[in-house]
Amino acid sequence: xxxxxxxxxxxxxxxxxTAQRKFSSxxxxxxxxxxxxxxxxxxxxxxxxxxxxxxxxxxxQKRIAFAEVVxxxxxxxxxxxxxxxxxxxxxxxxxxxxxxxxxxxxPGREQSxxxxxxxxxxIGKSDPESYPLQKKRHTLEFxxxxxxxxxxxxxxxxxxxxxxxxxxxxxxxxxxxxFMRIHTPALTANDCEGGGETFNVVTAGTDHPExxxxxKKVNLTVSGQLHLEVFAGAFKxxxxxxxxxxxxxxxxxxHLSEFWMLEAECAFMNDLPTLVNVEExxxxxxxxxxxxxxxxDLDFFLHKNEDLGKLVQRLTNTEPYARxxxxxxxxxxxxxxxxAKFSFKPQWGQGLQSEHERYLATTHFAGPVFVTDYPxxxxxxxxxxxxxxxxxxxxxxxxxxxxxxxxxxxxxxAYQRLKSKVESLGFEEGSLDWYLDLRKYGSTPHGGFGMGxxxxxxxxxxxxxxxxxxxxxxxxxxxxx
Amino acid sequence: xxxxxxxxxxxxxxxxxTAQRKFSSxxxxxxxxxxxxxxxxxxxxxxxxxxxxxxxxxxxQKRIAFAEVVxxxxxxxxxxxxxxxxxxxxxxxxxxxxxxxxxxxxPGREQSxxxxxxxxxxIGKSDPESYPLQKKRHTLEFxxxxxxxxxxxxxxxxxxxxxxxxxxxxxxxxxxxxFMRIHTPALTANDCEGGGETFNVVTAGTDHPExxxxxKKVNLTVSGQLHLEVFAGAFKxxxxxxxxxxxxxxxxxxHLSEFWMLEAECAFMNDLPTLVNVEExxxxxxxxxxxxxxxxDLDFFLHKNEDLGKLVQRLTNTEPYARxxxxxxxxxxxxxxxxAKFSFKPQWGQGLQSEHERYLATTHFAGPVFVTDYPxxxxxxxxxxxxxxxxxxxxxxxxxxxxxxxxxxxxxxAYQRLKSKVESLGFEEGSLDWYLDLRKYGSTPHGGFGMGxxxxxxxxxxxxxxxxxxxxxxxxxxxxx
Numbered sequence: 026x027x028x029x030x031x032x033x034x035x036x037x038x039x040x041x042x043t044a045q046r047k048f049s050s051x052x053x054x055x056x057x058x059x060x061x062x063x064x065x066x067x068x069x070x071x072x073x074x075x076x077x078x079x080x081x082x083x084x085x086q087k088r089i090a091f092a093e094v095v096x097x098x099x100x101x102x103x104x105x106x107x108x109x110x111x112x113x114x115x116x117x118x119x120x121x122x123x124x125x126x127x128x129x130x131x132p133g134r135e136q137s138x139x140x141x142x143x144x145x146x147x148i149g150k151s152d153p154e155s156y157p158l159q160k161k162r163h164t165l166e167f168x169x170x171x172x173x174x175x176x177x178x179x180x181x182x183x184x185x186x187x188x189x190x191x192x193x194x195x196x197x198x199x200x201x202x203x204f205m206r207i208h209t210p211a212l213t214a215n216d217c218e219g220g221g222e223t224f225n226v227v228t229a230g231t232d233h234p235e236x237x238x239x240x241k242k243v244n245l246t247v248s249g250q251l252h253l254e255v256f257a258g259a260f261k262x263x264x265x266x267x268x269x270x271x272x273x274x275x276x277x278x279x280h281l282s283e284f285w286m287l288e289a290e291c292a293f294m295n296d297l298p299t300l301v302n303v304e305e306x307x308x309x310x311x312x313x314x315x316x317x318x319x320x321x322d323l324d325f326f327l328h329k330n331e332d333l334g335k336l337v338q339r340l341t342n343t344e345p346y347a348r349x350x351x352x353x354x355x356x357x358x359x360x361x362x363x364x365a366k367f368s369f370k371p372q373w374g375q376g377l378q379s380e381h382e383r384y385l386a387t388t389h390f391a392g393p394v395f396v397t398d399y400p401x402x403x404x405x406x407x408x409x410x411x412x413x414x415x416x417x418x419x420x421x422x423x424x425x426x427x428x429x430x431x432x433x434x435x436x437x438x439a440y441q442r443l444k445s446k447v448e449s450l451g452f453e454e455g456s457l458d459w460y461l462d463l464r465k466y467g468s469t470p471h472g473g474f475g476m477g478x479x480x481x482x483x484x485x486x487x488x489x490x491x492x493x494x495x496x497x498x499x500x501x502x503x504x505x506x
Numbered sequence: 507x508x509x510x511x512x513x514x515x516x517x518x519x520x521x522x523x524t525a526q527r528k529f530s531s532x533x534x535x536x537x538x539x540x541x542x543x544x545x546x547x548x549x550x551x552x553x554x555x556x557x558x559x560x561x562x563x564x565x566x567q568k569r570i571a572f573a574e575v576v577x578x579x580x581x582x583x584x585x586x587x588x589x590x591x592x593x594x595x596x597x598x599x600x601x602x603x604x605x606x607x608x609x610x611x612x613p614g615r616e617q618s619x620x621x622x623x624x625x626x627x628x629i630g631k632s633d634p635e636s637y638p639l640q641k642k643r644h645t646l647e648f649x650x651x652x653x654x655x656x657x658x659x660x661x662x663x664x665x666x667x668x669x670x671x672x673x674x675x676x677x678x679x680x681x682x683x684x685f686m687r688i689h690t691p692a693l694t695a696n697d698c699e700g701g702g703e704t705f706n707v708v709t710a711g712t713d714h715p716e717x718x719x720x721x722k723k724v725n726l727t728v729s730g731q732l733h734l735e736v737f738a739g740a741f742k743x744x745x746x747x748x749x750x751x752x753x754x755x756x757x758x759x760x761h762l763s764e765f766w767m768l769e770a771e772c773a774f775m776n777d778l779p780t781l782v783n784v785e786e787x788x789x790x791x792x793x794x795x796x797x798x799x800x801x802x803d804l805d806f807f808l809h810k811n812e813d814l815g816k817l818v819q820r821l822t823n824t825e826p827y828a829r830x831x832x833x834x835x836x837x838x839x840x841x842x843x844x845x846a847k848f849s850f851k852p853q854w855g856q857g858l859q860s861e862h863e864r865y866l867a868t869t870h871f872a873g874p875v876f877v878t879d880y881p882x883x884x885x886x887x888x889x890x891x892x893x894x895x896x897x898x899x900x901x902x903x904x905x906x907x908x909x910x911x912x913x914x915x916x917x918x919x920a921y922q923r924l925k926s927k928v929e930s931l932g933f934e935e936g937s938l939d940w941y942l943d944l945r946k947y948g949s950t951p952h953g954g955f956g957m958g959x960x961x962x963x964x965x966x967x968x969x970x971x972x973x974x975x976x977x978x979x980x981x982x983x984x985x986x987x
Contacts, residue, residue, distance in 0.1 A: 260578030
């Protein structure tokens with residue numbers, strides 16, 4: 026550490042600061058209410074407690090009443106026991122409440138604690154006639170229509186907590202391995218991968234993007250890769266975790282117009298297996314982090330689905346994921362064709378169709394499989410050519426469920442070769458000079474990848490539509506709120 | 507914890523997963539190179555090491571040569587000693603290298619370790635004639651012109667590492683206090699605060715936003731507050747950390763068209779002091795986290811600037827930040843006017859001008875000051891009216907440097923009152939029904955705030971322009987790459 030030296034030339038006022046290192050951010054006194062999770066986990070039977078939350082259900086009996094109160098911190102909330110049914114007379118599904126009472130061990134199997142209420146007060150009513158989120162099961166499609174209330178539903182609650190922990194798990198993995206997070210921009214003048222499916226940005230007063238606010242055409246990013254490569258050329262290992270945008274007109278549950286993407290770039294990376302190691306370990310450790318920290322929410326999805334349980338186990342155990350080359354993949358598919366009867370005949374030089382990817386991940390390997398070294402002609406210009414002259418050093422990770430989960434490659438780091446490619450592809454003159462120049466000054470062999478975050482959550486939860494995985498889904502014809 | 511019960515109905519395959527909890531994400535074998543920071547911090551004198559990085563400077567003497575090699579993990583990198591000057595003959599500023607050698611304790615004051623090189627190899631050359639980033643000091647303005655190389659400069663390096671730790675500090679604070687991170691959208695149909703300064707989103711084929719891809723006018727978000735309120739109504743305490751967008755035509759170093767914003771919302775919050783506690787503690791603990799984890803980079807900025815050292819100390823010590831009401835602020839300003847000679851006379855009912863805010867933060871309090879309870883007429887419609895009928899329960903935090911760092915309020919949680927306000931303000935009929943309906947079903951007293959992340963970094967580093975704080979600055983007339 027250099028800081029012991031560096032403190033020699035510090036202004037005096039700063040010395041006091043560096044002396045009080047052992048500051049804890051969890052000091053009392055902020056005045057925030059306890060969450061139910063914290064009451065359940067740390068409270069002891071007999072404790073006097075005061076909790077707040079929303080009523081999920083009320084059950085009245087002759088001499089007793091029950092209410093389930095939730096606050097989003099746990100899947101199932103806490104049961105409130107009211108010895109006088111009168112106490113529950115103002116309660117209805119959806120209302121917000123403050124409950125005072127004594128904590129007790131629950132005799133029920135699903136709750137471990139309950140509260141014997143001494144005082145119940147309604148903070149905000151909820152008209153039982155019009156409240157859209159009744160106790161009965163709603164379809165996910167119906168819940169999307171009430172986007173402002175669906176976070177209170179059990180499924181969206183579970184997916185939201187799981188999503189939160191997935192993100193933390195990703196940050197943890199990357200920081201453990203000395204990656205720095207870089208905030209790549211949403212607004213970009215670069216459009217090298219988007220093709221026709223990009224959004225343009227204009228100001229209210231301007232119809233002409235070219236002459237508008239920025240003096241040039243500006244898009245919403247489809248990938249931060251090129252920007253990340255800039256920072257990998259200074260910080261060695263970098264990643265981002267941002268929204269990406271696609272004006273994808275498809276109306277299926279597979280695509281969003283705005284989705285979250287994890288991208289990483291590593292300088293000084295000489296071979297593809299190292300990049301595959303990083304990707305595999307990212308998925309293994311993030312999935313394990315979710316199991317460790319959001320186990321109850323994960324269980325909520327797994328207990329309905331034995332195949333999913335096996336997949337999650339497969340993702341986290343230490344056995345390496347399958348790795349095959351594109352050429353081997355074509356071979357497997359061609360041999361399988363007699364039985365599988367693909368609509369598109371697998372053929373070397375053609376892209377893998379969804380049916381092919383699904384066969385590999387779901388039927389043949391029944392688990393994650395990296396497919397590497399695709400033909401150069403069907404992949405992006407920036408990928409590093411292999412010595413065979415026909416393929417590039419790239420990979421896709423295929424998994425049961427969303428199929429294509431992530432894609433990456435080594436990047437061509439040779440200035441002249443990349444320049445010729447850029448010229449032959451007809452990019453706007455000079456528009457990628459900055460990207461090429463990265464290869465002029467201390468270029469290094471490097472590689473990276475991108476993973477769709479919603480697809481990852483889709484794989485772990487088995488949810489069919491990515492629209493139920495993101496808080497506010499945007500897609501063709503739909504931008505609610 | 508509910509998970510011990512919940513495991514009863516788990517598929518068998520999942521049992522094995524839950525048994526291997528103690529998985530560490532830092533397992534060996536990924537094949538990634540060590541960072542210089544790790545070599546310096548954990549290596550022992552005499553260790554054989556292999557490092558990679560970029561040459562910052564080369565010094566040739568008759569019988570010995572020196573090179574400083576950096577890789578972005580530390581401010582100063584490591585010194586390489588070459589006993590044979592021939593070894594350095596291919597080295598030039600900016601080239602990438604791999605060095606093998608023996609670690610030694612450095613006699614120099616600024617480095618604690620150095621490497622006695624046995625082998626030096628250049629991986630990517632850097633033409634000394636054309637390399638734009640020579641050793642000499644460059645202005646920050648010049649560095650902006652070479653945005654693809656400026657991350658290698660010492661200042662941008664320091665600010666990038668500090669920014670990374672600031673973000674981690676924020677996440678840590680919010681997770682310690684049971685806030686859940688919510689990914690609020692960049693694309694929104696909601697425009698209640700943006701006025702004319704919003705960007706619209708169109709697809710390449712469409713000139714008419716209203717009839718385009720989404721079937722309605724869609725903007726880039728100016729604030730995720732309303733979306734966060736949705737999730738606060740289910741998860742109690744939530745926050746986001748996203749880009750916000752403003753088509754702000756100003757050409758000063760104070761504004762970006764795309765910037766990062768931290769916003770938080772808390773349900774069941776009855777009074778303003780609790781909200782102020784959260785804000786204050788967020789800044790205190792995040793700043794302390796930076797001092798703890800990026801101390802060398804913080805020192806880089808503080809050692810040039812004694813006032814800044816005092817401010818950072820003030821932000822982290824336990825003494826509460828100053829808190830005054832708007833009415834008291836006007837009083838202070840009016841009494842100061844004779845001496846300060848403000849261009850705008852301070853007057854109750856008028857907004858505070860920049861000169862007023864600067865006087866309060868820099869001259870009068872010389873530190874952070876919360877100004878609370880502004881007149882209702884100059885604040886947003888959603889803020890909670892105070893009992894006096896004239897003011898609302900809100901605050902701004904003013905600080906030396908960027909002045910206005912953060913703004914927040916309690917939100918009006920009463921359906922009828924808020925509905926009348928929305929109607930009288932002439933919002934498009936029905937466009938805020940979802941926001942109003944949040945007050946119909948289990949409404950709670952709640953509040954929240956937003957902080958410009960670049961402004962926070964600006965305060966801590968003393969940098970004049972926010973353009974040097976974000977990796978790729980976007981502003982009027984400028985969208986590089």
